[in-house]
Amino acid sequence: MACGGEVPDPDQLRDWVMDSLRHLGVPEPAEICVRVVDAEEGAALNRAHRNREGPTNVLAFPGMAPLLGDIVLCADVVHSEASAAGRPVEHHWAHLCVHAVLHLLGHTHDAEDSAEAMENLEREILAGWGIPDPYRGVGQAAG
Numbered sequence: 553m554a555c556g557g558e559v560p561d562p563d564q565l566r567d568w569v570m571d572s573l574r575h576l577g578v579p580e581p582a583e584i585c586v587r588v589v590d591a592e593e594g595a596a597l598n599r600a601h602r603n604r605e606g607p608t609n610v611l612a613f614p615g616m617a618p619l620l621g622d623i624v625l626c627a628d629v630v631h632s633e634a635s636a637a638g639r640p641v642e643h644h645w646a647h648l649c650v651h652a653v654l655h656l657l658g659h660t661h662d663a664e665d666s667a668e669a670m671e672n673l674e675r676e677i678l679a680g681w682g683i684p685d686p687y688r689g690v691g692q693a694a695g
Contacts, residue, residue, distance in 0.1 A: 559588050559627050560645050568649035568681075569623070575677050576657065578620070584656065585622045586649070594626030609633055610648045612655035623652040639686070643678075647686045650677045 565586050573582055589597070594607030601611065609629040615621040625648055634644035654670055661667035675685050 558641075560642065562586075565645070565649060568646050569653055571681070572650045572653040572677055573620075575680065576653070576673070578657070581618045583619045584653070585619070587622065587624050588627050589624055591626060591628035594624070594629060597624055610652045612652040614656050614658070620653075621656040623649070623656070625649075625652075643683045643686070646681060646683055647674065647678060650674050 565588075569584050569586060573580075573584075591607045594611075595605070597611055598604050598606065598608045601613070602608070607626045607629050609626055611624040613622040613624075625645070630644055630648060631641055634641040637644070651670075651674060654673060659666070659670045659673070661670050671687055675687070678684075678686065
């Protein structure tokens, strides 16, 4: 995979996902597969599963317990969005891990009230890691 920047260590990705699950009260054992892809593969997955063109930052595919699902993160998009928003890329990786976990657990941002609830959970989890509100000021929200 060729991508435009460094990818977090697999242990770091796992920690963000598992800490999110613990914060949300999900009992163990819980399993989530996390995969990092480049823009080409991200675009193919987005087209195949969401009928949308181009890569997206994160896709979440819910499963059945104990496998809660799969998370696919597109490194190229993560880096591009972090740069455009002037955010540390590590903060954006963490945010998208939390965002995807919430999607796997059934949270959505299709309506204003559900988006607000989801964003509040994201802020709460990220604040516990010392990461500022990703929705404050300029920047792109996770999708």
